[in-house]
Amino acid sequence: MKVSVELNLRNLLRWFLALVLVWAALSKIAxxxxxxxxxxxxxxxxxxxxxxxxxxxxxxLELLCGGLLCLGGVTRRxxxxxxxxxxxIFVLATGQAWVRGLDISCGCLKLDFLGDGALAKFLESVKxxxxxxxxxxxxxxxxxxxxxxxxxxxxxxx
Amino acid sequence: MLFMxxxxxxxxxxxxxxxxxxxLAAVVLGVAYNSFSxxxxxxxxxxxxxxxxxxxxxxxxPSPPVxxxxxxxxxxxxxxxxxxxxxxxxxxxxxxxxxxxxxxNKIVLVDxxxxxxxxxxxIPGAISLxxxxxxxxxxxxxxxxxxxxxxxxxxxSESCDxxxxxxxxxxxxxxxxxxxxxxxGFVEYQTAEAANAK
Numbered sequence: 001m002k003v004s005v006e007l008n009l010r011n012l013l014r015w016f017l018a019l020v021l022v023w024a025a026l027s028k029i030a031x032x033x034x035x036x037x038x039x040x041x042x043x044x045x046x047x048x049x050x051x052x053x054x055x056x057x058x059x060x061l062e063l064l065c066g067g068l069l070c071l072g073g074v075t076r077r078x079x080x081x082x083x084x085x086x087x088x089i090f091v092l093a094t095g096q097a098w099v100r101g102l103d104i105s106c107g108c109l110k111l112d113f114l115g116d117g118a119l120a121k122f123l124e125s126v127k128x129x130x131x132x133x134x135x136x137x138x139x140x141x142x143x144x145x146x147x148x149x150x151x152x153x154x155x156x157x158x
Numbered sequence: 159m160l161f162m163x164x165x166x167x168x169x170x171x172x173x174x175x176x177x178x179x180x181x182l183a184a185v186v187l188g189v190a191y192n193s194f195s196x197x198x199x200x201x202x203x204x205x206x207x208x209x210x211x212x213x214x215x216x217x218x219x220p221s222p223p224v225x226x227x228x229x230x231x232x233x234x235x236x237x238x239x240x241x242x243x244x245x246x247x248x249x250x251x252x253x254x255x256x257x258x259x260x261x262x263n264k265i266v267l268v269d270x271x272x273x274x275x276x277x278x279x280x281i282p283g284a285i286s287l288x289x290x291x292x293x294x295x296x297x298x299x300x301x302x303x304x305x306x307x308x309x310x311x312x313x314x315s316e317s318c319d320x321x322x323x324x325x326x327x328x329x330x331x332x333x334x335x336x337x338x339x340x341x342x343g344f345v346e347y348q349t350a351e352a353a354n355a356k
Binding site for chain 1: 172173174175176177179180181183184185187188189191192195197198199200292293294296297323326327330331
């Protein structure tokens, strides 16, 4: 019974992570230049070429991870590894922006449907993005640690 | 590393290979998509200088009778609407409008082309800030002018997108909310001033 509950929780978190990643990826792929500007606004001490490369590659890494999280076997564990690493980087990036008091949009998810009100501003703030990334990091680490190392007949693609 | 400690040596090797594969796939897909996307990230383009000389060499155009606006310009109340926060729309201005505003010292005119192109010829009174400038240079630029400064960007002509790119950078990175651009660019200026000179 306990195993079943844990399995359901793991699968629920995995699908949630996949949904968030695909949503985030499509938001960025729609306008890569805008995403580059969003990254630059974080004022990270990184060379501009690396910022440009990140803007080009990161959305596709998110999209691949989101898709592969739905699959079983080794690819899922590899996708979980990248997912945890990405969220760890997001925690650091948003955390430093929050500490430095940067008044910027996190540039994480497309929330245009919420309009331009206070809720949209709050959800786009780096403070909220920091705690969201922290939760998603914890979720991805939990799923990674509890996921089987190899594909199992009963826990394959779901 | 995370995947090394989680499940031991066997899983380390079994996860490392697909993880590298995912990264390589993301690089290939990202670079391929970016090269086709009209909203992609553009690297500095030295060849942009070749688009500037049309329709005639810039250096042969007589200097127009436009007073030079000394940068930095003082903060001026701006009638141009402030762009929306979510998706800013940058007002488009014609050279005739820009010329008047420039003469009145109400704007800072910014040349988005490469510095080498700017050095060959530019609209008198314009300052150079290439659209391909790294973020750190844009941030340094942002310290020079008050946040309510009114900027107008331009590049070569209708066919280039550098003025709009720079307008977005001034808005996003520098935090300026009063940014317009002149889509006709240097060619519109050349054509108008050549007609005036006749």
